Each structure stands twice: as C-alpha cells, then as structure tokens.
Amino acid sequence: MTIEEAIDMAGQVQAAVDWIEVGTSLIKEFGMESVRRIKEAFPDKVIVADIKTNDNARYEFELCYRAGADVATVMASAPDATLDLCMQTAQSHGGIIMIDLLNVTPQRVEELQRYTEAVLCQHVSKDQQEHHGQTLGGQSIPDPQQQDTHSIDSDSTQAARPSIAAAGGITLDTLPSILQDRPAVVIVGSAITKAAHPAAAAREIRSRITEVMQAMQKGAYHV
Amino acid sequence: MTIEEAIDMAGQVQAAVDWIEVGTSLIKEFGMESVRRIKEAFPDKVIVADIKTNDNARYEFELCYRAGADVATVMASAPDATLDLCMQTAQSHGGIIMIDLLNVTPQRVEELQRYTEAVLCQHVSKDQQEHHGQTLGGQSIPDPQQQDTHSIDSDSTQAARPSIAAAGGITLDTLPSILQDRPAVVIVGSAITKAAHPAAAAREIRSRITEVMQAMQKGAYHV
Numbered sequence: 136m137t138i139e140e141a142i143d144m145a146g147q148v149q150a151a152v153d154w155i156e157v158g159t160s161l162i163k164e165f166g167m168e169s170v171r172r173i174k175e176a177f178p179d180k181v182i183v184a185d186i187k188t189n190d191n192a193r194y195e196f197e198l199c200y201r202a203g204a205d206v207a208t209v210m211a212s213a214p215d216a217t218l219d220l221c222m223q224t225a226q227s228h229g230g231i232i233m234i235d236l237l238n239v240t241p242q243r244v245e246e247l248q249r250y251t252e253a254v255l256c257q258h259v260s261k262d263q264q265e266h267h268g269q270t271l272g273g274q275s276i277p278d279p280q281q282q283d284t285h286s287i288d289s290d291s292t293q294a295a296r297p298s299i300a301a302a303g304g305i306t307l308d309t310l311p312s313i314l315q316d317r318p319a320v321v322i323v324g325s326a327i328t329k330a331a332h333p334a335a336a337a338r339e340i341r342s343r344i345t346e347v348m349q350a351m352q353k354g355a356y357h358v
Numbered sequence: 359m360t361i362e363e364a365i366d367m368a369g370q371v372q373a374a375v376d377w378i379e380v381g382t383s384l385i386k387e388f389g390m391e392s393v394r395r396i397k398e399a400f401p402d403k404v405i406v407a408d409i410k411t412n413d414n415a416r417y418e419f420e421l422c423y424r425a426g427a428d429v430a431t432v433m434a435s436a437p438d439a440t441l442d443l444c445m446q447t448a449q450s451h452g453g454i455i456m457i458d459l460l461n462v463t464p465q466r467v468e469e470l471q472r473y474t475e476a477v478l479c480q481h482v483s484k485d486q487q488e489h490h491g492q493t494l495g496g497q498s499i500p501d502p503q504q505q506d507t508h509s510i511d512s513d514s515t516q517a518a519r520p521s522i523a524a525a526g527g528i529t530l531d532t533l534p535s536i537l538q539d540r541p542a543v544v545i546v547g548s549a550i551t552k553a554a555h556p557a558a559a560a561r562e563i564r565s566r567i568t569e570v571m572q573a574m575q576k577g578a579y580h581v
Binding site: 159160162163164165166167168169186187189190191192194195198210212213214216217219220235237238239260261262263265266267 | 390410414437443486490
C-alpha cells in the first residue's frame with residue numbers, strides 16, 4: 136500500500152472512525168512522510184504512528200509527534216529504560232503512548248500496569264493469525280476490579296489503570312467477545328480495509344460497538 | 359542523521375568495515391530509500407537493514423531484500439510464526455536473517471538455537487546503556503561446546519549452531535571481553551560514528567579485533 140492508497144482508504148471510512156493508524160510497515164517503507172501526510176489529510180483525527188519502538192525511544196517518539204502523530208507505540212518487550220523514555224517523551228510532547236502487548240507474558244502485562252497514563256494494546260499479530268489461526272480472546276488483560284483485590288493500594292477501588300486497546304483480526308463476529316474487556320480503543324484493520332465496501336464495513340463495526348456497549352451497560356449482554 | 363550524512367560517514371570508514379548497518383531509526387525516518395541508497399553507494403559491502411521486525415514478516419523482509427539489503431533483522435521477542443516467516447523469506451531471497459536478542463530470557467535464547475542458519479545478535483540497547491549503564495558481558499550466549507552437553511544430538515560435536523553477533527556500546531576497551539564469545543560479527547556504532555576521527559577509530563577497532571582473535575587462537579589471550 137502506498138501513502139496515497141492509505142489516504143484514499145482512510146478517506147473512505149473517515150466518517151465512522153475516530154483514530155487512524157499509520158501501520159508499522161507503511162512507516163518502515165516510506166518513513167515519517169507517511170505520518171506527516173496522513174495527519175495533513177486528516178487533521179481532526181487522532182493519528183497513531185504504529186512505530187513499535189524497541190530502542191532509541193526519545194528519538195523515535197519525537198519523530199512521531201513532530202510528524203503530527205497523537206499516539207506512538209512501543210513494544211511491551213522493550214527494556215524498561217525504553218518504556219520510561221517513551222513515557223517521558225509522550226508527556227513532554229502532550230502525546231499518548233500505546234504499549235503493544237504482542238507475545239509478552241501475563242507477568243509482564245501486570246508489571247506494565249504501573250504505566251497508568253498509557254494505553255495497553257492486546258495484540259494478536261498478523262503472522263500469528265495467518266499461520267497459527269490465533270485470535271484475540273483467552274489472553275485477556277485481567278479485569279481491573281479483580282486486579283484491585285491484589286493491587287498495592289487495594290483500599291482504593293479507583294486506583295488508576297492504563298486504558299486498554301484491542302487489535303488483531305477483529306471482525307464483526309468477534310467484536311462482542313472483544314468488548315467484554317471494555318477496551319477504550321478497538322483497532323480494526325483488514326475487516327475494513329479488505330472489505331468489498333470499506334465505508335459500509337466501518338459503519339457496521341461502529342454500530343455494533345455502540346449496540347454491544349449499550350447492552351453491556353444495561354447488564355443485558357453476555358457472551 | 360540524514361541519508362546523506364549516513365553515506366558520508368560510511369564512506370569515511372569503509373576501508374575498515376565489511377558490513378554497513380542501516381539503523382532502525384534511519385529506516386523509520388526515511389523508509390526503504392535509506393537502504394536502497396546505501397546499497398547503491400556501497401554495492402560491495404554487506405548491507406544490514408536493521409528493521410527489527412515484530413510482525414508482517416514476509417512483507418517487511420521482502421522490502422529489505424528488494425531494497426538491496428543482504429541481512430535483515432527480526433526481534434527475538436516476536437512470535438515464532440514471525441521468526442519462521444523471516445527465515446523462509448530470507449531463504450527464498452538468498453538473504454541472511456539476524457535475530458536481535460534484546461531483552462529476552464536465556465530460555466528464549468536457547469529456543470532460538472534451532473535457527474541454525476541465523477545470526478543471533480546479543481544486544482544491549484542504546485536506552486539501556488544510557489539510562490542504566492548496562493554493557494555487554496554477563497549475559498553471554500552459552501558456549502557452544504557447553505551447550506552440546508545438553509543438546510538433543512549430544513553425540514555430535516559438530517552440531518549446527520547459529521552464528522553470533524554482538525552489538526551495543528562496544529568500544530576498544532570492551533572488545534577483548536566481547537570477543538571471548540567468538541562472535542562472527544561485531545557491530546560497532548558510536549565508538550566509530552561519534553569519534554573525532556571515525557576512520558581512525560574504525561581502523562583501530564579492526565586491528566584490535568585481529569590482534570585479540572589471533573592471540574585467542576594461540577591460547578595466549580584471557581580476560
């Protein structure tokens with residue numbers, strides 16, 4: 136996909152989406168130009184630079200925020216020094232940090248709860264989906280209320296927690312199960328971009344999210 | 359650093375180096391254009407695209423090899439599905455795969471011994487060096503001969519093993535200790551690029567490597 140094709144695709148679906156993610160491979164193929172041009176084309180959307188930083192955190196996160204990204208991503212498998220620097224750089228630029236939980240242990244996910252300002256992204260990768268048939272689910276982030284029972288300040292039921300995002304092969308059918316974890320962000324790729332009618336697919340997914348969330352608030356929806 | 363500056367730097371030191379690594383952040387800033395132009399400028403060097411793949415392995419590795427890279431890198435923390443696809447893509451393009459061992463467990467390093475065609479790169483990241491003062495050493499890959507005593511085919515002392523590379527803050531002073539692991543590849547960054555005289559620094563490092571390796575072959579060098 137070229138930058139032009141990415142802009143065209145985002146343009147088709149923009150009415151139904153809040154965030155637009157500039158994918159890792161687009162960044163690696165075309166550099167920060169991809170982030171810059173997508174932010175220019177959609178200045179009112181939240182732009183995610185899925186840069187998947189592993190090192191050189193300050194430099195890479197500054198690249199993203201300066202190119203117009205609102206959110207930049209770092210791998211949960213990166214050293215703590217890198218995560219700390221990503222956090223600092225996000226704060227100093229008024230940006231958001233999303234930590235990609237790809238292929239890390241539950242223990243690592245637990246450690247990362249201390250990044251209360253971050254978005255933690257549950258992620259089943261493209262390669263895992265295509266070659267092992269894995270999907271999201273069965274590896275949920277523990278329920279925040281359950282976590283509170285063994286968190287340090289267990290007296291507080293309002294303990295700050297990172298937000299949750301979910302990504303990786305999400306479809307209309309898997310959405311209800313994904314939404315049980317009450318993610319703040321749902322990242323949908325090929326179910327929109329490879330649909331015969333991307334705009335219609337995005338609208339349907341948006342409607343389904345609203346419908347399931349409303350039912351859950353009323354306590355009427357269980358998977 | 360721009361692509362032009364990277365080409366200028368590589369030009370200064372080329373007589374003393376065999377491989378030229380196109381850094382992760384250069385790729386993320388300028389895309390595959392960085393790999394293409396550096397291969398064009400140095401067609402006879404082995405070009406490493408340090409793309410640090412975490413997912414979308416086939417796509418990213420093909421980008422690298424098509425842009426002229428001889429070696430492409432993948433994170434050891436990536437799912438096995440991704441590593442397997444990197445391996446397949448490397449083989450079908452006649453390329454080399456280097457697996458970056460950044461921040462993984464000794465158990466993971468042991469698992470990766472099955473990628474006998476790969477180069478395993480011991481890596482202390484820039485962020486770890488600068489913020490925790492970590493250096494290479496104390497986290498060596500176990501000695502191949504020791505490993506043989508508990509490998510599956512322990513009868514064979516000639517069991518195929520991945521090659522070893524070492525990277526991360528290596529200097530003239532730390533070289534002798536690094537070389538104890540007999541790496542096939544030593545990757546030196548700032549000790550060359552930030553030296554007052556990069557060409558002289560590269561030559562000195564090259565000489566030191568030759569000198570230490572010769573002494574080790576004679577059994578005369580111990581740290």
